[in-house]
Every structure is written in C-alpha cells, then in structure tokens.
Amino acid sequence: MPNISQKGQRMPASPIRKLTPYADKAKQDGKTVFHLNIGQPDIETPEGMINAIKNVDFKVWAYTPSEGTLSYRKQLTKYYNRNGYNITPEDIIVTAGGSEAISITFMTCLDAGDEVLVPEPYYANYNGFASQSDIVVKPILSYIDSGFALPPIAEFEKHISSKTKAIFICSPNNPTGYLYSREEMEALKALVLKYDLYLFADEAYREFVYGDQPFVSPMHLDGLDENVVIIDTVSKRYSACGARLGCIITKNKKFWQTAIKFAQARLSPGLVEQIAGEAAIDTPDEYFDRVKAEYNSRRNTIVSALNKMEGVYCPNPGGAFYVMAQLPIDNSDKFCQWMLEEFSYNNQTVMMAPATGFYSTPGLGYNQVRLAYVLNNSDLEKAMTCLAEALRVYPGRVDNAEGLKLSAETVA
C-alpha cells in the first residue's frame, strides 16, 4: 500500500469534532444532548438571503471571476464602508468561507518554517491551515484572569525572530469572546510597524458586540494599509455557515496580486452563494438588533449560571457567542467525554469543547471548556442545570488550584 504523507500524518484532527462519536452514542441511547460544542447558531438566516436562493434565474450555473463577481464585491464594499473601512471592490477577493481566506492568506505571506504569532487560546483550525503549509503557529498566552485581554506587547516581542511574518488576531474572539479595545489595537499597530509584519484579523464575529465598547478593526487605523489583511465570512454574520462564502480584504496590492493566483488555481467561488451574499447586504438593521439582543440575553444567562457554580469562573466577554469557563476538573478532555458517555441528569447532558484544543502550549486548557451559546435561553438553562449537577458528581473533580496544576502536569 502506498504511504500517506508526513504532512497528512501530522495534520491535526478537529478537536471540536472529535467527541462527536460519543455524542452520537449518547443520542442513540436516548439521551438529549445540548450542543454547546460548535459554533453552529440556531438563529434563522435572513429571509432576503433565502429568497435570493429561491429566485435564482440563470440557465447555466457558471463560473464567476476568481476574485468574485463585481456586483457582489460592490455590495460588500457598501457594507464595509458603512463600517468605516474605506475600501473599493478591487480590495476584495471572495473565498469559500473564512477557511479558504485563511489558507490563501497563509500561502501568500508565509513559507515553510515561517512563523505567525497568535494570542492563545485561539481557534483550533488555525493549526490545521498552518500544518497544510508547514507554517509554525507561535502562541502568545492570554489569561482568564484578565478575561483573555491582549497579552503584553513585550510577550510578543520575545517571540519575534527573522522567521516571524505576521500576527494573527481574532476580535471579537473565538474561543474567548474577548473584544480588543482601541488601545490594544493601537499597541498592535505599533508592533507590526516596528517589525514590518503583517496583521491578519479574523473578523467573523464583527456584528456580535455587546455593551458600550465599540468594535475596532485594523481597517480603522491609519498607516497600516500595507500590513493589514482582513479575513471575513458570512457564516456567523447571517447564520449562513453552510454557504461557505467569505472574503479577503486588503489594500496591499502586491498581496492581492499574489493571492489571486491561488484563487485562480481553484477557479471560482460559488455563484449561488454570491447571489445570496449580495442580497444579504440589504438585511434590515432590525434583524441584527433582534439577533444581538438574543445573544446578549443568552450570554447573561450562561455567564451568570456558570459563575453561580461552586469553583467555576467565567469572564463576561464583550462579543462573539462563546465563553471560556474555568471548571474544578482534572482534565477537560476526560470531563467532556464523561459527560457524554457516563453522565445524565433527567436523561439530558451537555456537549462542550475541551479547551485543550484551543491551546498549543502543552499542559494548558485542562481546566477550561468552551461553550457556544447557540441555543435558546430555555435550553441553555437546562444545560447549565445539567452541568452544575455533573460537576457535583464528576469523579475527577479538583477543588484547589494546586490540585489543578498537578493534574495538568500529569497529563501534559
């Protein structure tokens, strides 16, 4: 039998999806499983988008230009310029989701062995895209005590070498929900200019910001045109994860002209998606008002329920629809699997993402889980009741920080 590549062997499996067989088994056994493990919202896709699909009127389902149709890029420009980005359609390349935007961005800027600095914890699939291109992700640790604020700039500087090509942020953040402040963005700006680095910004959760602090994009900062690459997607914005429609935005022409070569190799983004995406730009404000109010209320439900549990700590994040909670447990992988395999309360249980998948520093994340508040308040409350009960009876419960530390070292 011919061999699999080394790259294929090294490629990480999705840590978010790896517990799925246990969840399937639990459901086969008749348990209700509350899915807080994955960022698939239950929110309805805007009607205008669905209607655009239903009203397609082409006879030939044809290729579009590799950079996306001009009419979609014009609509996108309208949307981004309403958000103060000051771009033109020529600054955009339409992609198959945020995923392809990341892959193309990595290949455009980094060679094998090159490094990208990413505040940790971070979205697990960044590792997958890095692994595809033999790129090295250097994690810069952020802490739950500060709600996962931007790590001190000095920590970034410690890890900058001639191999460092970029800093990659996600704000509002997946998995922590943290929203970077203007001060933090200005600090990043000074850093990338000082070392002549790219600043990649994953803005999948731009629309989901709660409270008074405004969303600040690197596109809002002056003097960064050559450094900034925005990664975006309609997946979360319009609850259209299955559309696989994203984009890259940059004012760096050399980047654009290189990235388009990768886009040309795969020929075209999807036509129907672009038609629907075009319609989405006219989604009324009321849609977002309603969705944001709903998420905000869910965030309050989940954060308040978590912090009421003995030994649990959960910061109240400024955006996205995730929280990272610290639990009094020995090992989040074991705990999340145990919840599905062995635990139930009123024949219900909860599926969560062990935080280990979001840390690449060994030994971290063993006492944290990520919860996506993608279910309604009533289900969230039931899920929180389940979790509280589970923590009460979990055999691997660890109640003191020393025990936690020890346990993390054992498994590391």
Place this chain on the structure above:
Amino acid sequence: MPNISQKGQRMPASPIRKLTPYADKAKQDGKTVFHLNIGQPDIETPEGMINAIKNVDFKVWAYTPSEGTLSYRKQLTKYYNRNGYNITPEDIIVTAGGSEAISITFMTCLDAGDEVLVPEPYYANYNGFASQSDIVVKPILSYIDSGFALPPIAEFEKHISSKTKAIFICSPNNPTGYLYSREEMEALKALVLKYDLYLFADEAYREFVYGDQPFVSPMHLDGLDENVVIIDTVSKRYSACGARLGCIITKNKKFWQTAIKFAQARLSPGLVEQIAGEAAIDTPDEYFDRVKAEYNSRRNTIVSALNKMEGVYCPNPGGAFYVMAQLPIDNSDKFCQWMLEEFSYNNQTVMMAPATGFYSTPGLGYNQVRLAYVLNNSDLEKAMTCLAEALRVYPGRVDNAEGLKLSAETVA
C-alpha cells in the same frame, strides 16, 4: 512593506485566464470575441438541479458534515455504482469542486519535494496545486501524432525515483480530449502496482465520450483498491461549474481518514450545492443523450474545419470537449494575443488557450493551441472562418517543421 512568500512568488498565474485583459479590450473596441479558451460550457444545467435550488426549504443555512451529507453521498453512490464502481458512501469525501479534491489529495499523499508523474500536456492548474504544497510535477510527454495516447510505460519508469509517489491521469483528457483505452489503463495498473504508487484519476469529463470506445476508470480494474483516488466534479457533467461541488472517491481507508482531517479544517462543503447535487443524480438519460449528441456534432465541426486549413493538424479525440490543434505559427502565446489585439475578420475574432500553458517542458506547445468547443455549431463555424483567415495573414506564420523547431528554441 512586509514581503510576499517565496511560494507566492513562484505560484503560476492561470495561463488560461492571462489573455483576458486583451479579450476585454477587444470587446470594448466593439469586436465579437468567440470564447474557445475556457471550459465554461454554454449547455443548460439540468432543470432538476435548478429546481432543487429554487425549492430549498431550510431556515438555517447550516454546516454539513465535513465529508458531505449522508443523503448526498448515498445518491452519489447510486450514480457511481450505475457506472460499475462498487463503492459505499463511506468511500466519498465531498469537496469544493474538483480543485479542492486535488489539493486535499496532493496534501494527503505527497510531502514537499515529492513527485507526481503526469502525462503532458496536462491541465495547467495541476501546477498551481502542486506549487501550493511544494510538490514537483514531472511531465511525461505524449505526442500529437498519436492523438496524445498514453506515453510508453518505459518513459514513466525512466522518471520513477524514491520521490515518486503517484501517477496522475485525466481521461477523457483536458486539454487533449484523449480517452485512455482498457489496454492503457491495464498498463498503468501494472505500473502503479510494481512501484507501489498512487494512481490519481481526474474524471471530470467521464460523461463525454464519443464513438464506440468505452470509458474505463481505474475503479473498473481489480486489485487497485489501495492505490486509486478518483477526483470528480459536477462542473462539466451537469454544466454546473459555478456550483463548486466535487468529490474524492477511494477505497483506501488510511487515505480517507487522513484526507478527512484536511476536510475538517475547512469545516464543510456547501449545503445548497449538495441539495442540488442530490437532485442531479436523477437527471434523465435524455439530458445526457442530447448533450452528448450536441458535443459530438461540435467536435465534428471543429475537427473537420481545422484539418481543412493549410498547415493545421488536429486529432479527432474520443472525449471531453477540447481539441489540441497544431498550427503553422511561430509562438502560440504571441498568436493568441495577436488574434485579440490586432486581428479581426468581419469584426470578429477568436480567443484560444496557447498550449504552452499545458506543457511544463520548456520549448513545447509553441505551435499548438487548445480549443474548447463550448459554443454552438453556428458560432463554431464563424470562429473557424476567423481562424482560417487569421492564419492566412498572421505575420509569424511558419510553414515548415524546421522553422517551427527553430522558433520554439528561440523563445524557450
């Protein structure tokens, strides 16, 4: 300004799309341009597929499993088993077009510096996907005199080293239209078994076979389960290029389990596409009968017109919707650009793909062009009249083989 990667600099631009600015200019100047340069058929997508789009009834445009929905993979299994493939839904991974299927297949089997042998001329974007992963494409030359039949096995063997991991074929072939015979497939089987190589088969044009010779897939051969990876797409089969819906088929479980990790990183193929793809499987035979009859008639039109031109030679290929023609010209890049920039006949001209983009051996393809017969017979006839006139007046016309050879050496 931060630097572009070496990979990005090396990445080839699409040779098929590089003449587009000249075609745009010609059209702005009021010329009619017959597009025979790109495999975008004018054939209508099956009604059932379009209706499936119009009838979507979901409220949330959600992710699907990374390997594709079970119901789509079940329908695909029906289609492939009608074609004698003997597969199950577990042998399939649904992808974003054939393009993503190739990318994932390359990454699953080859590391940087590894080699894949490809009969030349070949589909230009294979270079792009190889370049993305720093993989080396080794061309094995086929000849227009034999209609681009499979090169002698001894030629493959000459290029096999410890770095060789796979042989990559496309049948019916893009760009040549050549359809491999059972004998040729059996010879490839013996070769890959002897050297324990993968056999990648791009079958985008499976449905388009003319004449009596049957289509033979490696899936029709016994004892190759661990070696064969099929690359497929609905793009050409249902004239649905803009759907970006393809798949990988393999019975090699280790391959599948590795490939799915790359598929998980990009989360999901498109949902609407899979719904439409599911409906497409029930496309009535009459659709294909009609489409094949149309292509067959166009093939006859174009092949016969080309061979009537002084100094032109065009084999009559067994499948796909391309021909490669040898022209009495000094340089196909120059000629194709000249056709757009300087030539017109009755205010019309023709856009073709210079064959240089399909050869990676330096100096080859300068007296060949690829023509896609994706226009109706009447337009094809007008295009052929144009081409005949262009060849009559082209300043770089070269009428003897010696001149051709010299010219190729000059530009190489």
